[in-house]
Amino acid sequence: MGNIQVKKVLVMTAVEVERAAVLRGLGGDGRFEVRLADVGPASAAANTALALAVGDYDLVISAGIGGGFAEVAGIGSLVLASEMIAADLGAESAEGFISVDELGFGSARIPADHAIAASWCEALLAAGQRACVGPVLTVCTATGSAASASALAARVKGAAAEGMEGFGVATAAKLRNVPALEIRAISNAVGPRDRAAWRIPEALQSLEKAFSVLTEVLS
Numbered sequence: 001m002g003n004i005q006v007k008k009v010l011v012m013t014a015v016e017v018e019r020a021a022v023l024r025g026l027g028g029d030g031r032f033e034v035r036l037a038d039v040g041p042a043s044a045a046a047n048t049a050l051a052l053a054v055g056d057y058d059l060v061i062s063a064g065i066g067g068g069f070a071e072v073a074g075i076g077s078l079v080l081a082s083e084m085i086a087a088d089l090g091a092e093s094a095e096g097f098i099s100v101d102e103l104g105f106g107s108a109r110i111p112a113d114h115a116i117a118a119s120w121c122e123a124l125l126a127a128g129q130r131a132c133v134g135p136v137l138t139v140c141t142a143t144g145s146a147a148s149a150s151a152l153a154a155r156v157k158g159a160a161a162e163g164m165e166g167f168g169v170a171t172a173a174k175l176r177n178v179p180a181l182e183i184r185a186i187s188n189a190v191g192p193r194d195r196a197a198w199r200i201p202e203a204l205q206s207l208e209k210a211f212s213v214l215t216e217v218l219s
């Protein structure tokens with residue numbers, strides 16, 4: 001089915017239940033190694049850098065559950081990142097948020113491997129999953145109000161999902177010149193905190209399915 005060739009892929013998940021879901025989906029495919037990033041961009045960057053220092057990989061994937069921006073990605077759907085964006089990396093001002101790009105201190109945006117993201121999304125849709133490609137935001141504090149969700153959506157055009165590790169994983173990959181991707185299985189809506197509405201088992205099932213499809217995409 002697939003025509004994209006990779007020899008060795010590193011997958012980083014924040015927590016063990018996400019790692020287990022990815023491993024179930026991969027079904028023992030020996031091209032993949034799945035390691036723990038821990039929660040948040042700093043741990044994710046450090047743990048990814050450690051893994052890349054000892055292994056030879058040609059693709060790195062940040063994978064996990066995440067929040068979905070309501071108009072773009074519903075609960076149970078899958079979002080493939082077009083870019084991994086550190087959405088709160090910058091400065092506040094009376095006129096609003098100023099990104100590190102605008103401040104002149106590097107960039108808060110790392111492009112994903114577009115070819116793989118597009119092929120993976122196409123294969124997921126063909127397999128009957130709800131999936132899209134769009135910007136995935138990395139935050140240090142999960143969004144918990146409608147006002148914050150609107151501010152993020154206004155800051156990042158087309159914002160599709162939110163997580164806490166993608167930009168960290170991608171930063172470590174970029175330093176080693178390894179292409180990176182992020183996938184978020186949507187467990188909750190980005191917005192007012194409503195823990196009872198989180199659908200983590202459903203999201204983990206979608207994550208498992210996504211990785212079973214990926215084994216076919218990467219022939």
Ligand SMILES: O=C(O)c1cccc(C(=O)CC[C@H]2O[C@@H](n3cnc4c(=O)[nH]cnc43)[C@H](O)[C@@H]2O)c1
Nearest residue numbers: 014039064065066067142143162163164165190195
């Ligand atoms: O219990 C809570 O209210 C609560 C609030 C924020 C985050 C959590 C987590 O357990 C998140 C840890 C984990 O999940 C990813 N994640 C999932 N949904 C979101 C989200 O809406 N915004 C940011 N991160 C999210 C995240 O990548 C962490 O790895 C619990």
